[in-house]
Amino acid sequence: xxxxxxxxxxxxxxxxxxxxxxxxxxxxxxxxxxxxxxxxxxxxxxxxxxxxxxxxxxxxxxxxxxxxxxxxxxxxxxxxxxxxxxxxxxxxxxxxxxxxxxxxxxxxxxxxxxxxxxxxxxxxxxxxxxxxxxxxxxxxxxxxxxxxxxxxxxxxxxxxxxxxxxxxxxxxxxxxxxxxxxxxxxxxxxxxxxxxxxxxxxxxxxxxxxxxxxxxxxxxxxxxxxxxxxxxxxxxxxxxxxxxxxxxxxxxxxxxxxxxxxxxxxxxxxxxxxxxxxxxxxxxxxxxxxxxxxxxxxxxx
Numbered sequence: 001x002x003x004x005x006x007x008x009x010x011x012x013x014x015x016x017x018x019x020x021x022x023x024x025x026x027x028x029x030x031x032x033x034x035x036x037x038x039x040x041x042x043x044x045x046x047x048x049x050x051x052x053x054x055x056x057x058x059x060x061x062x063x064x065x066x067x068x069x070x071x072x073x074x075x076x077x078x079x080x081x082x083x084x085x086x087x088x089x090x091x092x093x094x095x096x097x098x099x100x101x102x103x104x105x106x107x108x109x110x111x112x113x114x115x116x117x118x119x120x121x122x123x124x125x126x127x128x129x130x131x132x133x134x135x136x137x138x139x140x141x142x143x144x145x146x147x148x149x150x151x152x153x154x155x156x157x158x159x160x161x162x163x164x165x166x167x168x169x170x171x172x173x174x175x176x177x178x179x180x181x182x183x184x185x186x187x188x189x190x191x192x193x194x195x196x197x198x199x200x201x202x203x204x205x206x207x208x209x210x211x212x213x214x215x216x217x218x219x220x221x222x223x224x225x226x227x228x229x230x231x232x233x234x235x236x237x238x239x240x241x242x243x244x245x246x247x248x249x250x251x252x253x254x255x256x257x258x259x260x261x262x263x264x265x266x267x268x269x270x271x272x273x274x275x276x277x278x279x280x281x282x283x284x285x286x287x288x289x290x291x292x293x294x295x296x297x298x299x300x301x
Contacts, residue, residue, distance in 0.1 A: 141212060
């Protein structure tokens with residue numbers, strides 16, 4: 001068996017917030033509990049969304065909170081050649097096709113339905129070839145009419161028929177940047193990631209990634225999707241919902257809150273303990289089985 005290798009892969013689009021901390025804590029503690037390694041990757045392939053200085057800020061916050069990762073930090077943006085090679089491999093297998101559709105055309109299409117993550121299901125407009133007079137804008141992966149099934153360590157059995165619930169999805173965007181789905185699959189395989197612990201907001205993407213792994217002949221990690229932290233309005237904590245950035249000067253309280261959010265039941269007395277003491281308790285008491293089996297969980301006021 002391969003030794004356990006987990007990772008935390010934030011996007012440097014802004015400072016870390018409580019939802020980010022939950023994912024970092026869960027992935028780190030599970031890796032250490034299993035006696036494995038825990039890697040850190042900056043998912044900055046979507047350069048237009050990345051903020052200058054955000055990556056450095058993330059590293060400073062993780063350090064202030066007492067996280068320790070194994071090996072160097074990997075920057076996704078420096079691996080474009082790897083993504084291009086993967087796309088070319090799929091092209092040679094006739095698993096991808098060029099698409100001329102614009103976002104507006106897909107949004108206006110009466111044939112498009114909504115996927116579980118709210119995105120439009122691609123109606124197959126360019127699957128058999130580009131319409132006359134149209135130029136390629138993006139490249140999409142051909143999906144099949146069968147269910148992708150996997151057992152999630154937190155959410156249980158998940159099944160999704162990509163043809164009916166997702167459609168052919170983009171691997172190379174119209175702006176020339178590679179899509180997250182391709183980048184994360186290639187990077188997880190190259191880093192030897194055996195277990196992915198992340199937020200349940202990415203649960204709907206996982207069947208696509210598993211299908212892509214199979215198409216590229218890459219191993220499939222085991223998955224655990226933690227509850228997503230939401231505010232009083234039921235919105236995921238994010239930059240768009242004005243989530244407060246983590247306070248590097250008061251890491252103990254936020255770390256305690258993250259452990260409580262993940263169902264680990266730290267004592268009230270521990271909240272006032274030193275950072276090293278909280279981590280020591282967390283390593284000794286971490287139990288993935290106690291994580292709430294919910295996709296969303298409201299943050300305590």
